[in-house]
Amino acid sequence: MDDTLAPIRGEITEIVGGLSSGRTSHLLACLGDVVGRGETAALVDTEETFDPGSAAQAGIDLRRLLWVRCGSNREVALRAADMLVRCPGFALVALDLGERVPRLPTTMAFRLKFAVRRTEVALLIVGRRRLTGSSAALAVETLREGIEWTGPGPAPTRLARVRTTTRVLRARRAEPGRPPSHWWSA
Amino acid sequence: MSRFACVLVEHFDAAAVERCEPALRERPLAILNSGLDRPNVGREGAPTAQRDSAPAKVMTTIEANAAAREQGVRPGMTETEARTRCPMLLTRPWAEEYVASARHALLEAALAVSPRIEDGGAGLAYLDTVGLERLIGDPAAIGRRLVHQVRAIGLVPRVGLAASRTAARMAAATGSGAVTVISRGRERATLAKVPVAALDLAPDLVMTFSRWGVRTLGELASLPREGLAMRLGPPGLRAHDLALGLDRDPFRPWTPPPFWEEAQGLEWEIDSLGVLAGVLETVLERLCRRLAAVALVADALEIRLGLASGGHHARDVSLAYPMSEVKPMLTLAVLDLEAHPPPAAVIRVSISAHPIRTQAGQGGLWQPPAPAPRDLVTVLARLAALVGADNLGSPVLVDSHRADAFTMLAFSPPTEPASSDRRRRGVGQRPDDVPQHAAAQRKQRLALRRMRPARRMEVETVGERPARVEARLVIASAGPWRASGEWWDRQAWARDEWDVVLGDGAICRLARDRLTGHWYLDGFYD
Numbered sequence: 001m002d003d004t005l006a007p008i009r010g011e012i013t014e015i016v017g018g019l020s021s022g023r024t025s026h027l028l029a030c031l032g033d034v035v036g037r038g039e040t041a042a043l044v045d046t047e048e049t050f051d052p053g054s055a056a057q058a059g060i061d062l063r064r065l066l067w068v069r070c071g072s073n074r075e076v077a078l079r080a081a082d083m084l085v086r087c088p089g090f091a092l093v094a095l096d097l098g099e100r101v102p103r104l105p106t107t108m109a110f111r112l113k114f115a116v117r118r119t120e121v122a123l124l125i126v127g128r129r130r131l132t133g134s135s136a137a138l139a140v141e142t143l144r145e146g147i148e149w150t151g152p153g154p155a156p157t158r159l160a161r162v163r164t165t166t167r168v169l170r171a172r173r174a175e176p177g178r179p180p181s182h183w184w185s186a
Numbered sequence: 187m188s189r190f191a192c193v194l195v196e197h198f199d200a201a202a203v204e205r206c207e208p209a210l211r212e213r214p215l216a217i218l219n220s221g222l223d224r225p226n227v228g229r230e231g232a233p234t235a236q237r238d239s240a241p242a243k244v245m246t247t248i249e250a251n252a253a254a255r256e257q258g259v260r261p262g263m264t265e266t267e268a269r270t271r272c273p274m275l276l277t278r279p280w281a282e283e284y285v286a287s288a289r290h291a292l293l294e295a296a297l298a299v300s301p302r303i304e305d306g307g308a309g310l311a312y313l314d315t316v317g318l319e320r321l322i323g324d325p326a327a328i329g330r331r332l333v334h335q336v337r338a339i340g341l342v343p344r345v346g347l348a349a350s351r352t353a354a355r356m357a358a359a360t361g362s363g364a365v366t367v368i369s370r371g372r373e374r375a376t377l378a379k380v381p382v383a384a385l386d387l388a389p390d391l392v393m394t395f396s397r398w399g400v401r402t403l404g405e406l407a408s409l410p411r412e413g414l415a416m417r418l419g420p421p422g423l424r425a426h427d428l429a430l431g432l433d434r435d436p437f438r439p440w441t442p443p444p445f446w447e448e449a450q451g452l453e454w455e456i457d458s459l460g461v462l463a464g465v466l467e468t469v470l471e472r473l474c475r476r477l478a479a480v481a482l483v484a485d486a487l488e489i490r491l492g493l494a495s496g497g498h499h500a501r502d503v504s505l506a507y508p509m510s511e512v513k514p515m516l517t518l519a520v521l522d523l524e525a526h527p528p529p530a531a532v533i534r535v536s537i538s539a540h541p542i543r544t545q546a547g548q549g550g551l552w553q554p555p556a557p558a559p560r561d562l563v564t565v566l567a568r569l570a571a572l573v574g575a576d577n578l579g580s581p582v583l584v585d586s587h588r589a590d591a592f593t594m595l596a597f598s599p600p601t602e603p604a605s606s607d608r609r610r611r612g613v614g615q616r617p618d619d620v621p622q623h624a625a626a627q628r629k630q631r632l633a634l635r636r637m638r639p640a641r642r643m644e645v646e647t648v649g650e651r652p653a654r655v656e657a658r659l660v661i662a663s664a665g666p667w668r669a670s671g672e673w674w675d676r677q678a679w680a681r682d683e684w685d686v687v688l689g690d691g692a693i694c695r696l697a698r699d700r701l702t703g704h705w706y707l708d709g710f711y712d
Contacts, residue, residue, distance in 0.1 A: 020693040024633035024712035039554040040599050049635040051709065052581035052592045058631040062581050066597045068569055069577035080569055087565040089557030098635075147687065149664050156664035159685035159693065162632050162711065184632035186685070186711065 005140055005166060006033065007092055007122035008173075012113055012132050014125045017142035019099070022164030024049075025184045026142060027094055027126045028058045034122075035064045039091035042066040042084045046077040047098035066090075074102045081123070085112060088119045097127035109135040130169070139170040145181055159186040190433075191313040191325075192346045192354035193296055193332055195288075198309030199249035202288035203278050205340040206450060206472070214254035214275045216247045216268050248280055283449035283536065288341065290447070291476045293440055295335040298480035299328070304351075305440045312351045314437065329365030338479040340472070348373055353431035356380050356403075373431030378404025385428050391421055403429040445488065445538040448473040455494050455531035462491075462532055463520050469537050470512045470519070477541060483508040484539035489519055492534030499528035507559040507598075508544050514560045518567050525571065556599055566597060587671045588679060589697070589708060590636055634695065636709040645696065645705040652684055652696060652705070659689040666698070683708070 007013040007030055017023040027043075032055075034041045041064060043050060048069045052062060068084075070077040074097065081095040093116075113135040116123045125131050130139055146163040149156030165181045195201050199217045204210050245265040257272035269275050289308050296303045299322070302314035315328055322328050329345040336343040346357025348368035356377050357366040368376045380403045382395050400406050406429035414422040427434050448469045456462045466489075477484060487503040503522045509515065519537075557565070569578050579594040646654040651663055666682035673680075680700040687693050695708040 018691070019635075019710050020691060020712050022632075022712065024635055025631070028633045029630060037554055040556050048638050049709065050581075051590070051634040051636045052583055053590070054631060054633045055581075056583055058633070061600075062583075064599045065580055066566075067579065067581055067594070068573055070573055071577065076572060080572055083565055083568050083572070087557055087561050089555055089561060091554065144691070147662070147693070149662070149685075151664060158664050158667055159632075159711065162693065182630060184630050186632045 005138075006030065007124045008137055009091070009122045010117045010120045011137035011172075012116060012123045012125065012135055014127075014130050014132065014136045014139040014169075015142060016127060016130055016139065016169070018128065020162070021142040021144050022162065022182065022184060023126050023142045024096070025162075025164070025182075026166070027096065027124065028055055028060065030092060030124055031055065031065060031094060032058050032060045034092040035061050037091075038064075040064050040066070040089060041092040041094065042068065042090050044068045044070060044077050044081045044084065044093070044095045046070050046074055046096055047072050049098060050096065072098075074100070078102070078104070078108070082112065082115065085115045085121045085123050086119060088121070090119075090121050092122045092124060094124045094126065097125065097131065099128050101127040101129050101131055104131050104133075106133065109133055134170075136170060137172040139168070141167045141169050143167060161185045189314070189316055189349050190347070190351045190354045191300070191315050191328060191332060192306070192348075192351060192358045193292065193311045193313070193336060194344045194346070194355065194358040195292060195309040195336070195341050196344065197249055197251050197255075198288070199280060199285055200251035200254075201309065201341055202284040203281070204251065205288050205291075206284055206468075207278075208340065210251075210276060210278075212253065214257055214259065214272050215251045216254050216259055216265075216272075216275055216277050217249040217280050218245045218265055218277050219248050219280060281451050283451060283534075287448045287472070290443070291339045291472075292336060292341060292343075294442060294446070294476055295339050295341075295479050296332065297440075297442060298335050299332055302437070302439050304438050306351075306355070310355070311440075312354065312437070315347065325367045326365055329367065333364050335479055339476055348376075348431065350431050350433045351437075352385075352428045352433055353377060356384060356431075359384060374404075374407060377429065377431050378402060378407070382406055382429075385425065387425055387428075388421060391418065391425060394418065395425075442541075444540065446473065446476060446484075446541055447536060447538040448476070449534065449536035451492075451534050452532065455533055457531040459520065459523060459527065462523070462535070463516065465535050466519055466537070467512060467516050469535055470515050473537055473539050474510050474512050474515070477510040477539065481543070482541040483510040483544050484515070485542050486540040487515060487519065488538040488540075489523070490536040490538070491528050491532045492536070493528060493530040494533050495530040497530070499530075499532075501526055505563065507563050508542055509559060509563065511560055514563050514567075517564050521567050521571050556601070562597075587669055589640075589669075589681075590638070632711050634709045635712045637707050640697065640706040640708050643696065643705045643707050645698075650682075652686055655686065655688060655694075655696065655705075655707075660686050661689055662687040670700070685711070 015023045015026050031041050043065060050067060068080050070080060081093060084090060084093045109132040142164050144164050148160040150160035151157035162184050163181050200215050247261055247263045247268045249261055250259040254272055254275060259268045259272050285308055293303060293305055293311050296311040296313050300313040300315060300318060304312040306312050318328050322331050325347040329347055332345045333343055344358045345365045346354040346361055348354040348357050349370050353368055353373040357368050360380055381401060383392060411426055414426050450465060450469050485505055485508040489501045491499040493499055501522050503518050579597050581592045582595050584591040584593060644656055645652045652660050654660060663684055663686045665684035668682050670680035672678050682698045682700060684696045686696050693711040697706045697708050
């Protein structure tokens with residue numbers, strides 16, 4: 001994971017993008033970085049779309065990951081994330097909102113912002129569009145650039161990899177340089 | 187060197203109530219016979235005969251604390267007589283659960299000092315102190331340690347140390363301070379002035395000695411042994427041994443029960459969880475004090491609520507992490523009772539804890555911090571109440587080729603450092619020294635957003651390749667990736683997987699069930 005796009009401790013980071021733009025792969029990369037350091041992470045999965053197989057292939061130690069499945073209930077997901085960011089000790093709390101991102105009152109966004117500052121937790125929100133407005137310290141958009149196929153014959157039998165890039169939408173601190181492209185192996 | 191210690195809590199029935207209601211400690215208190223049969227739970231004293239002979243309907247005093255005794259209240263008096271002597275007297279009915287809890291608490295506190303203890307009855311425990319001098323110090327220091335341990339559970343003890351249990355008990359009962367030590371060889375001289383009534387002797391034997399004019403243990407010890415044996419038989423010889431400070435009975439070690447229980451009876455019915463939480467907190471505080479006194483923690487709670495309807499409501503609360511703190515235990519208990527409320531008003535609360543010993547561990551110097559056990563267990567309980575316990579935990583992959591095969595385990599992050607971290611980092615190397623490219627070496631895998639359950643789709647094919655998915659054009663496709671399994675079982679499965687790019691840019695994984703011919707959407711690559 002590129003350091004300039006890594007979630008910041010004590011701040012809110014948002015990754016937005018359309019379907020198949022690489023936002024979930026970025027999320028797994030962030031989780032892998034945190035868990036690989038021996039830290040503890042939590043994933044609030046609104047639509048229950050997290051694939052443990054993909055995470056294991058990405059080298060994530062699933063024992064250090066708390067997975068909270070919310071049954072497509074966005075209110076519950078927001079409340080679960082609110083509880084988790086108030087528990088000191090988690091290095092990263094990821095909130096995957098999926099395709100339908102709810103409207104978040106400004107007061108709720110500020111509440112999350114101050115909670116993560118107090119507990120020094122990195123809150124990473126992934127969804128189709130932005131959620132917390134100016135409360136996020138960093139917001140990036142993922143975009144797909146290319147696809148490669150693979151197979152033994154002339155007709156491909158499997159997706160090989162997907163190349164994505166990111167665009168910084170908001171960076172409260174220093175403006176990061178142009179983010180590099182990422183190849184994600186299927 | 188003393189061989190035995192005796193821990194004695196005087197007026198134990200009253201002390202057990204004071205332990206549950208500390209505000210009563212300085213006030214005159216009498217325990218009344220509530221009309222129930224009181225089991226023979228401990229030492230027999232003079233009041234027993236009077237207690238047994240009292241009419242069942244008349245409320246009689248069966249125990250009084252020191253403040254009440256100063257006012258002349260004695261066991262066996264009727265409530266009216268006791269109140270006449272002490273107008274400020276407070277009374278409580280005798281409660282078996284209070285006495286049983288206090289008795290176990292006393293034994294557990296003694297067990298924290300010596301591994302060999304004997305249950306001498308309610309308010310009485312004997313300890314084998316051989317070898318403790320190397321751990322704790324001289325007999326006086328052992329006695330002080332005992333006093334400290336017993337006070338920590340809310341009882342006020344007197345401790346005696348001597349070469350025999352009888353001598354130790356007499357020292358505890360008659361000593362002037364909290365700790366009394368009888369030096370080896372001084373037992374007979376020390377016991378000489380103790381009255382015969384202090385021994386646990388049959389009433390007819392005490393009457394016989396009284397008729398003979400034998401009032402003290404010294405006088406009893408000076409009687410000829412052969413003559414006693416001829417006139418009184420084995421009971422007479424036993425009494426003579428006790429007067430000499432000799433123990434003939436074997437030491438019967440006490441082992442703690444697998445569950446520790448604290449209970450509280452209520453004089454009123456509770457039908458609100460908020461009020462019940464206050465009672466639960468009081469009971470848990472006593473239980474945790476007992477656990478903390480012997481450096482143990484609990485890994486499971488069993489809550490048993492006596493109901494006004496006559497039944498019981500029992501709940502098992504498993505603690506996500508062994509603990510001895512009241513607050514998270516109370517939170518878990520209340521959350522559990524919120525989810526499973528008792529069907530009727532509560533009149534009795536009993537909590538059992540399964541005690542275990544934990545190994546104190548120390549995290550590594552460079553080990554990242556993890557959530558504190560107390561915080562973690564609280565947030566997990568709150569999340570379980572919010573999303574359900576089945577939707578919370580760590581996923582574990584199942585050894586199968588079947589798509590989306592995993593199970594959920596309770597979240598319990600490992601305490602050792604990550605293996606990749608250990609491998610990368612040498613001894614004495616700080617986290618900053620880890621090569622920056624190490625993180626970059628981690629595989630960048632494309633994630634799949636799973637549809638649960640896999641959604642059935644209408645797919646048009648050209649040959650075997652998908653051409654349209656729910657009327658959406660397929661731009662590119664790759665496959666089939668054939669997989670099957672469990673053909674030896676009833677749950678056989680076989681499928682062809684296709685990676686497909688749709689017209690709107692989404693990359694998805696389709697699967698055709700070869701057994702039914704149906705197409706399913708597994709998920710989207712993202």
